[in-house]
Amino acid sequence: xxxxxxxxxxxxxxxxxxxxxxxxxxxxxxxxxxxxxxxxxxxxxxxxxxxxxxxxxxxxxxxxxxxxxxxxxxxxxxxxxxxxxxxxxxxxxxxxxxxxxxxxxxx
Amino acid sequence: xxxxxxxxxxxxxxxxxxxxxxxxxxxxxxxxxxxxxxxxxxxxxxxxxxxxxxxxxxxxxxxxxxxxxxxxxxxxxxxxxxxxxxxxxxxxxxxxxxxxxxxxxxxxxxxxxxxx
Numbered sequence: 489x490x491x492x493x494x495x496x497x498x499x500x501x502x503x504x505x506x507x508x509x510x511x512x513x514x515x516x517x518x519x520x521x522x523x524x525x526x527x528x529x530x531x532x533x534x535x536x537x538x539x540x541x542x543x544x545x546x547x548x549x550x551x552x553x554x555x556x557x558x559x560x561x562x563x564x565x566x567x568x569x570x571x572x573x574x575x576x577x578x579x580x581x582x583x584x585x586x587x588x589x590x591x592x593x594x595x
Numbered sequence: 596x597x598x599x600x601x602x603x604x605x606x607x608x609x610x611x612x613x614x615x616x617x618x619x620x621x622x623x624x625x626x627x628x629x630x631x632x633x634x635x636x637x638x639x640x641x642x643x644x645x646x647x648x649x650x651x652x653x654x655x656x657x658x659x660x661x662x663x664x665x666x667x668x669x670x671x672x673x674x675x676x677x678x679x680x681x682x683x684x685x686x687x688x689x690x691x692x693x694x695x696x697x698x699x700x701x702x703x704x705x706x707x708x709x710x711x
Contacts, residue, residue, distance in 0.1 A: 492637070522698045531685055531702035532638070575638070579698040582651075585637040 491515065492578050494586035501566050501593055508562040509589045511576030518580040521559045523550055525572040526588065532575055535561075566593045598622050599703035601686050607709045608676065616671040616706045618686030625691040627669040628700065629661060632683040644669060645692050676710045683707050 493512045501507045513521075521538035536543055538559050542551040549562045563570055571593045576586035599620045608614050620627065629641040643651035644663040658680075660672040669686055685705045689697035 496635075519695075520698050531704050533702070534699055537699065577698055579696065581695060583640060583696055583698060587635065587637045 491584040492576055492586040494574075494576050494589045496587060496589060498590040498592050501591070503566055503568060503593055503595055505566050505593075506562065506564050507566055507591055507593075508560060509574070509591075510558045510560045511578075511586050511589075512556075512558045513576075513578045513584070514557070515578070515580045515584075516554075516557060518557075518578045520579040521550075521552055522577040522579070523548075523559075523561050524575040524577060526575055527572050535574070563591070566591075568593050568595060598701050599686060599688055601684075601703035601706050603706060604704060605707050605709075607711060608673070609711055610676060610678075612676075613672070613674040615673065616684055616686075616708075618669040618671075618703055620667055620669075620686075620688040620701070620703075622688055622701060624688040624701070625666045626689045626697065627663060627666070628687040628689075629669065629671055630685040630687065630702075632685055632705070638685070642671075643692070643696065650692070651696075673708075676708075678710050681709045 491514050523535040524532040525535045526532040538550040538552050547564045551560045573588040573590045575588045578584045602617045626645045631639045641655045642661045647663050658675050662670040683705045686703040687700040689700045
């Protein structure tokens with residue numbers, strides 16, 4: 489089983505829609521979690537850290553479910569500029585990256 | 596943004612060449628990283644430096660040789676590479692990792708390497 493697994497997508501959504509996707513991790517002792525976004529042919533950029541109580545930053549909400557070992561990212565009121573690949577990162581004293589979930593927001 | 600810079604941005608090299616990738620961070624961080632990103636694959640951590648000292652080498656072949664002269668600069672020296680080494684090489688930095696690796700990292704734009 490891979491350490492971090494993500495649905496590669498693509499998730500094609502219209503502007504204004506809500507899109508959500510999960511990331512599962514295999515190590516129950518994982519300590520911290522992050523979402524990064526990576527635009528095509530660009531570097532990853534930290535989107536948000538995921539706290540145990542969940543985390544909200546504007547239109548983005550991240551949640552952690554330790555019992556089922558997954559984190560989620562929800563994007564409300566999608567914008568064209570949200571089109572990107574979203575990378576899940578899990579820290580269990582080493583960093584494990586998922587391969588990413590691609591989101592395409594269409595006009 | 597100029598937080599983490601990398602040069603060159605693109606590099607084409609033959610299998611017998613020697614080249615170096617350079618990374619510089621202007622964020623006052625003490626930890627620096629090299630990653631390899633191949634198409635459709637997760638980022639692969641290659642090397643980690645903390646306060647100029649190498650703290651992690653993820654079984655990287657010796658044809659990749661890192662160098663960290665100070666906390667702001669990181670190099671990756673390349674020699675006798677193989678075509679399968681073609682990838683995007685990303686540098687990143689973070690705060691001091693003496694108490695554990697940080698998930699909050701700042702990446703440079705990467706060097707797209709093609710080995711012919």
